[in-house]
Amino acid sequence: MxxxxxxxxxxxxxxxxxxxxxxxxxxxxxxxxxxxxxxxxxxxxxxxxxxxxxxxxxxxxxxxxxxxxxxxxxxxxxxxxxxxMYGVTLSREQAARLRRQISSMTLKGLVIEARTVLRQDQTLEQAVAMFQDHPVRYIYVVDENNHYQGVLSNQEVTRWLLSQSPMTTPISELMVQPHFIPVLHPDMTLGEGLELFLTFMGERLPVLLSKDEPILLGVVRKSAILEQLEEQRALSERHQPPHIDFRISGDK
Structure with missing residues (x-):
């Protein structure tokens, strides 16, 4: 300069x-x-x-x-x-500090109970009732050991209803899709979780214990991640180091 x-x-x-x-x-x-x-x-x-x-x-x-x-x-x-010039430098330092904080925070504290879960041995009638009680697009399906098997979509349930299938049809006979939506793990960072949400249009994603042990722990909501990121950004702004302002009063 x-x-x-x-x-x-x-x-x-x-x-x-x-x-x-x-x-x-x-x-x-x-x-x-x-x-x-x-x-x-x-x-x-x-x-x-x-x-x-x-x-x-x-x-x-x-x-x-x-x-x-x-x-x-x-x-x-x-x-x-x-x-x-100094404002740009401070903004970059603040952004770098925020990235470091985000990279050290995991999704574990954001996991909440999954309310739309059915076992494979439950029936089409129970799936219909759950979709009526909860305005969701997917129900999570688990086995008797709570191992995640995939999701059952409302479109799939509608298709079976239109085909006049018995309401006692077990969910295991319906089309449960194991890889239809992304899954999260509690040790993922906020940034990794947000990246998966960017590829998914919904508000919530299932959280599994690990890839080797896919026990369904609950769900994480996109809004919870965004709120946590906003909270960390606000904390970063409040705790940024003070800087000397050399501007004269008429320039502020």
Whole structure:
């Protein structure tokens, strides 16, 4: 940034020297003023830029044009609503800190009881009753050991009803789809869980103990993950390290 400002200052000096050579001062002054102006524009902190350049030179004759250039540069930069350089840095640090927090948090604490579960030995009549009581698209099917077998969709139940199948038909004879929807595990991170929800249009997904032992533990809701992420983002913002604001009161 300082190099760009110095280059622009030198270019401005060459233009002045060519157009009005009698007004051209020392090139170093133009370079320093250009550095200060770009620093003020990039940080939205003109007072800091003025003080830094003055501390580098200790030249009184530089203060007035430097103040003018820094204030003008800050105003022009503010008109374009560009984020301050330090603000961008802080935002990136905050985002990185949030990613680290999310990567260390698992879905275990978000698992709730699954209310729409049937065993394989239960009947079509019980599946119909459960769909009537719960406005869901899928019922989770387990065996006698609570091992997850897949899902039974409301469309499949409707198809069997239209075919006038006996209401005593066991669920094991219906089309239970084991891999129709993604499944979660309690040791997955919030980020991994959210990625699976992005491929699924529903609000909840089943949680299994592990791949080797697919015991149905419950479900996790998409809204619970989003609420947890929002809570962590708010905590990250509240605990971000304080930073010094060099802007003058009129620039805030």
């Amino acid at each position: 300082l190099m760009v400002g110095a280059s622009v200052g030198m270019l401005f000096y060459q233009i002045i020297s060519f157009v009005m050579p009698e007004l051209a001062a020392q090139p170093a002054l133009y370079i320093l003023i250009g550095m200060g102006a770009f620093l003020a524009a990039g940080t939205h902190a003109p007072l800091m830029a003025i003080l830094m350049i003055f501390e580098m030179t200790h030249r009184i004759d530089l203060v007035l044009p430097l103040m003018f250039a820094c204030v003008i540069a800050n105003v022009v930069s503010s008109l374009f609503s560009t984020p301050a």
